[in-house]
Amino acid sequence: MSEWIPDVLGDEFAQRTLELADDHEGPVVATLVRALPTESGWWDRPFGRFRNPLTRRRPLDDVDVLYVHGWSDYFFQKRLARFWTARGARFFALDLRKYGRSLRQGQTPGYITDLSTYDEDIEAALVAMGRGSEGTASGRRLVLLGHSTGGLTLSLWASRHPGAADAVILNSPWLEFQVASVRPLITPMAELQARLRPLEAAPQVDLGFYTRAQQEVADPDDPVDVNLAWRPVQTMAVHAGWFRAILAGHAKVAAGLSIAVPVCVLLSARSATPTRWSADLTSADTVLVVDDIAKAALKLGPTVTVERIDGALHDVFLSRHEAREEAYARLDRWVRGWAAADQT
Template sequence: MISSDSVEYRPDILGDDFEQATLDLPNDYEGQVVATLIRKKAAEPTKKAVLYIHGFIDYFFHTEMAEQFNQHGFDFYALDLRKYGRSYLPHQKYYNVHSLPEYDAEISEALDIIAQEGHEAVLLCGHSTGGLTTTLYAAHHPKHPLIKALWLNSPFYDFNMSTLEKKFAIPKMAAMGKRFPNMLFPSRLNKWYVPSLHADHHGEWLFNLEWKKLRYPLVRLSFVHAIHEAQKEIHQGVRLDISTLLMYSHQTTYPRKFNRDAQTSDVILNVKDMVKYGKKIQGDVTLCEIQNGLHDLVLSEKPVREKVYAELFSWLESKGL
């Protein structure tokens, strides 16, 4: 366990009272590993905090979300996981993971730091692959003294493929990924998603296009293996002992050219899978559909994300947080 006295914060790239600290982690199959803890404290002292985990090909840049939590009395923390964003090291392959529990080290260390900084209640949050990771972290750490609730933003509970592909192709690719982790396979990620977000294209957000790339046509089979193993556990039905809010868009679409669908729907994952497997989670789970939501709901158009925050903070209040 790291001592909070040894955590050295410095100004973050986001400015405006955002700070970051590097977490040194045990070496892995690529050598040196670090993660980055970002924080923004609320105006008044509080014992409540948020820990946010980003998705695949992503990093934390969501200043509005942090400010929303600050305004509602939460200190805000986020992780850039190993090999992502601020945590990427030159000798590493971007986003390279062989098993999602690899991320438990930085999540656990971040929670230890949050506890040592005087917090007694944490809302754990995850988007997309981060939603899958945080669901399993909560399931594997029941009765955690700090985690009091879980917020899932479009969790990656299944591959967005046909039934036949999911039944036959994915298990075969996952098995190959265990033996040949660096083998590449077409990602099939919709090419309009990131352009729908970035201010230089069709969106309103500024972020680093090296860290959150416009296109990512090929994915390592190690990632397919890691996700498949994690999703198998979700599909069997995990138990959570904390209240959980699962949010998702009202529809999934597959735009081949840029159009209104790219700005009003989930073009990455199938929202029906989120509902299907969300209902299999044992425990207090609330499902919340967001009309015209993007895959990352808090990056949707302003009226849509205002609805996201209204639903979220109403739910948190109902749970005593």
């Protein structure tokens, strides 16, 4: 495991390379990005006043957050990290193997054939965070935070590792195939194709409208700098072996998971089909069918909160100003409630 070095995000961010076992394409790594709380104090939203950390304990001083990105993505959201560090938490983001900072020459971007492969990435991250491979070797609480495919990955991991996390927060998690009723019908064909030609790529159907929507709603007062080599305008190629792994994950969610800790799911209020460009695509989820995701979320565990945000994009924290601020306000409210209840 390497040492912490300055990250490409600059400012307070650092990164650490996590060496993993080789696979059929050679050496494999994951990358952990870190942002730590400062001693500059924090703004207490409910009371509208500044708190000095030297005179009052911050609400998340004993919390570690582990973020996992989605498909064709990587971690770049400074504001999301600072939401947590301003409240005292240590924030960590994991660029999984073959994504973003972890992608190496000659590798197939994002390619795996089983979502449980990421157990090694997550366990290496937890060790680097000082929590042990199971995440429990610490007196600090652990919050798992996942977006899209990362939300699916973390949901499955949390269900398989009871007691490891204290809360799970999901930003538009990909819990179900876009046409839920079709999934059982296409699964046998997907499994056959994955066995015979696992690296066969599906035709590119992404027209780049989701990326355009984010650019259209970009806020100069809350800038986001994206590396298009790591997060391309059109999504990375979808290979048969990877697609079968996703469908298998969806089937496990549909059968019911057993996440015993509180779960918060943030979603757009509606979906839109990106067949042609229109302004409508700047205020809806153009990736998932959010009504189906909301239903699937109820199968994650016994305590699930679903927050529907009007005007939000697929990544609710990259939406236009009003929806984005609403997403952060909902997250703040849920986290404050969870933190208070968890300490009683």
